[in-house]
Amino acid sequence: MEASDVATCNAMNMCTSREEIVLQNLQAMVPVDSLIGKTVGLYFSEERCFPCVKFTPKLISVYQRIKQMLEEKGGEDFEIVFVSNDRDQSSFDSYFATMPWLALPFGDPTVKSLAKYFDVQGNPCLIIIGPDGKTITKQGRNLINLYQENAYPFTVAQVELLEKEIEEAAKSLPRSEYHAGHCHELTLVSEGTGGGPFICCDCDEQGSGWAYLCLECGYEVHPRCMRPVAPAGSIEGSKENVYWKLGRDVGIFSSPFFGHFNITFVSSLLN
Numbered sequence: 655m656e657a658s659d660v661a662t663c664n665a666m667n668m669c670t671s672r673e674e675i676v677l678q679n680l681q682a683m684v685p686v687d688s689l690i691g692k693t694v695g696l697y698f699s700e701e702r703c704f705p706c707v708k709f710t711p712k713l714i715s716v717y718q719r720i721k722q723m724l725e726e727k728g729g730e731d732f733e734i735v736f737v738s739n740d741r742d743q744s745s746f747d748s749y750f751a752t753m754p755w756l757a758l759p760f761g762d763p764t765v766k767s768l769a770k771y772f773d774v775q776g777n778p779c780l781i782i783i784g785p786d787g788k789t790i791t792k793q794g795r796n797l798i799n800l801y802q803e804n805a806y807p808f809t810v811a812q813v814e815l816l817e818k819e820i821e822e823a824a825k826s827l828p829r830s831e832y833h834a835g836h837c838h839e840l841t842l843v844s845e846g847t848g849g850g851p852f853i854c855c856d857c858d859e860q861g862s863g864w865a866y867l868c869l870e871c872g873y874e875v876h877p878r879c880m881r882p883v884a885p886a887g888s889i890e891g892s893k894e895n896v897y898w899k900l901g902r903d904v905g906i907f908s909s910p911f912f913g914h915f916n917i918t919f920v921s922s923l924l925n
């Protein structure tokens with residue numbers, strides 16, 4: 655056991671040495687013992703922080719899917735404990751009322767000790783602790799954003815497995831494609847071929863590894879967010895086609911594919 659592991663155990667003992675420290679959603683106190691043997695997420699958050707308010711609903715749906723998955727599987731359990739940085743009891747109460755998990759009571763001194771111990775720099779932050787009480791990762795938030803419920807149990811082995819699966823799946827993806835939300839052609843890139851960590855322009859979530867990137871303007875989306883369209887299927891595509899054809903020939907008027915839109919569009923240009 656490394657020194658950091660011992661310290662982590664101590665951080666959890668700091669909680670577990672006290673009885674009835676965790677508060678349940680319906681305001682009933684539950685003993686910290688109930689967390690023993692579970693994978694636990696310490697969720698540092700506060701109602702007045704915009705990224706927190708944005709992240710919490712996502713965490714709730716991922717939490718519910720993980721719980722359901724584990725229930726079907728049996729034998730393992732997952733819990734989240736809200737570690738509030740809210741400025742007053744009423745903010746805490748209204749924010750916590752939206753959450754389906756546990757919380758440390760508002761103003762509990764353990765809140766400060768945990769934030770200091772885990773060196774929490776900003777909210778929201780999700781620290782994952784394993785069933786053995788050791789820290790698994792401080793990147794819980796990123797892993798939820800990247801992999802949703804598949805991130806569970808948040809271990810290095812699980813992340814490697816997911817990355818491998820993504821690599822495999824990428825092999826069958828088209829090299830380039832048009833996306834319903836963008837006018838230019840997008841090219842499949844990976845970290846090795848011009849990609850890297852990015853924010854998806856379609857869902858606003860972060861991504862890494864494989865992505866579809868517009869080489870013209872930098873628009874980038876997750877492969878899972880692609881809604882493939884035929885190049886001429888978008889309005890932008892048709893317009894470009896009209897301009898191009900207008901400059902080249904007048905065959906556009908007989909094109910059955912473009913139909914009414916292009917005829918009126920070209921008419922308006924000619925008038």
Ligand SMILES: [Zn+2]
Pocket residue numbers: 854855856857858859875876878879
């Ligand atoms: Zn996306």
Ligand SMILES: [Zn+2]
Pocket residue numbers: 836837838868869870871872873
């Ligand atoms: Zn573009």
